[in-house]
Amino acid sequence: MKQEVLVLYLNTSALDADVLAWAYYDGTGRTNPTTGDSDLPPYDTGVEALRDGWRLFQASQLIPPYPGHEYDTSFLKHEFWFEKIG
Amino acid sequence: MTTSKHLLTSVEVARFVANGFHRMDAIVPPDLNAEAIGIMEAGLGPVPYGTPVGEAYEPGSFTRRLLEIPAVAGALQSLLGSDPTVDHHAIHIREPHEGGAQPLHGDAIIDTRIDAFDVQLMYYPQEVTGTMGGTLSVPGSHLRRTNESDTGRYQNLRGQTRLTCPPGTVVLLHHGIWHGGRRNDSDIRRYMYKIRFNPTAPQVRTWDVSDLDDPQVAAELNVYHPWCEHATARLEIYNRVKMWRALTNNPSFDVEYWATRVANRPGRT
Numbered sequence: 621m622k623q624e625v626l627v628l629y630l631n632t633s634a635l636d637a638d639v640l641a642w643a644y645y646d647g648t649g650r651t652n653p654t655t656g657d658s659d660l661p662p663y664d665t666g667v668e669a670l671r672d673g674w675r676l677f678q679a680s681q682l683i684p685p686y687p688g689h690e691y692d693t694s695f696l697k698h699e700f701w702f703e704k705i706g
Numbered sequence: 707m708t709t710s711k712h713l714l715t716s717v718e719v720a721r722f723v724a725n726g727f728h729r730m731d732a733i734v735p736p737d738l739n740a741e742a743i744g745i746m747e748a749g750l751g752p753v754p755y756g757t758p759v760g761e762a763y764e765p766g767s768f769t770r771r772l773l774e775i776p777a778v779a780g781a782l783q784s785l786l787g788s789d790p791t792v793d794h795h796a797i798h799i800r801e802p803h804e805g806g807a808q809p810l811h812g813d814a815i816i817d818t819r820i821d822a823f824d825v826q827l828m829y830y831p832q833e834v835t836g837t838m839g840g841t842l843s844v845p846g847s848h849l850r851r852t853n854e855s856d857t858g859r860y861q862n863l864r865g866q867t868r869l870t871c872p873p874g875t876v877v878l879l880h881h882g883i884w885h886g887g888r889r890n891d892s893d894i895r896r897y898m899y900k901i902r903f904n905p906t907a908p909q910v911r912t913w914d915v916s917d918l919d920d921p922q923v924a925a926e927l928n929v930y931h932p933w934c935e936h937a938t939a940r941l942e943i944y945n946r947v948k949m950w951r952a953l954t955n956n957p958s959f960d961v962e963y964w965a966t967r968v969a970n971r972p973g974r975t
Contacts, residue, residue, distance in 0.1 A: 627859065629860070629863075630935075631935050631936055632935065632936070632937070639864075640863065640864050640932070640933050640934070640935065641860050641861075641862060641863040641864065641933055642861065642862055643859055643860060643861035643862070644861065653861060654806055654807045654861065654888075654889050655807040655808065655809060655810055655842060655858075655860075655861050655862075655886050655888065655889075656807055656810075656842035656861070656862060656866065656868055656886065656888040656889075657807075657861065657862065657888075657889070658861075658862050659862070659864075659866065659868065661862070661864065691941050691944050691945065692851050692941075693849060693850050693851065693938050693941050693942055693945065694850055694851045694852055695850075695852060695856075695857070696860065696933075696935070697935055697938060698935065
């Protein structure tokens, strides 16, 4: 029982929003994904990943901006973690 | 640094403000590219932080000749103004079939300057093909407030640039842009020479401003990048407006009324 982890960054806080960025970590050792290895996301939306058998186990909270920093930009906001056990 | 008439236009500088880079393909002549590999194999000694360019690189030296290429000198002058200093320089070599890529990162430490910026020159003396692990960068990420490799979790983003280029390509980067050396899956050593420059004078109207009122300036600043959330992209434009106001010394410049609207407080100080 080994874990595969998929992280999808979506356009809004909705799980059916478009995928903007992604990462994949393969605990099975079958593949060796790394930074900058693909220009096309594995799914178009978060829901599409669900339909392919990925289990959602964490989603970003909606946190108001810190006072005085409302216009600052930083990390990608809408991060969703999925797993498969293979 | 050599003065040059090859200054960037306002449209080109606005594009830099929106994207965080200015790319010049095959700008370095073949003889200099041929010499570069040997120079980079032998290594270059360190340059003390803050050394004027003219002191860091002797007349006739390899680096001096690189920086005196008119288009390179003109672009550096346009972004940094006169008399920049060398922060540091480094040679980056990615070995064939090197195991991993660098995590996505910004260089140095978190740097929140909006009215000043450093420029990083990246020079590629050889052709870089898709399998050679050319530098990954994320257009428009340079104004994000993140620290060094805290972005290492992000493997791929829509609209990212996986650099492929002809020999002699030079890319000038804003200090904050997210980037990283990719895994070299080829049989060829990949070489890149990086120099970081610091400005020494206000970066205000340092380019050819004859087209400052061109509507294309606002159009460049108004770009939405494919990796950026739609809502946050509006904040990116707001921050580019702040940067453009500083670079042009025009406190009323705006794009789509984003900055003007939220500052409108009639009767309040």
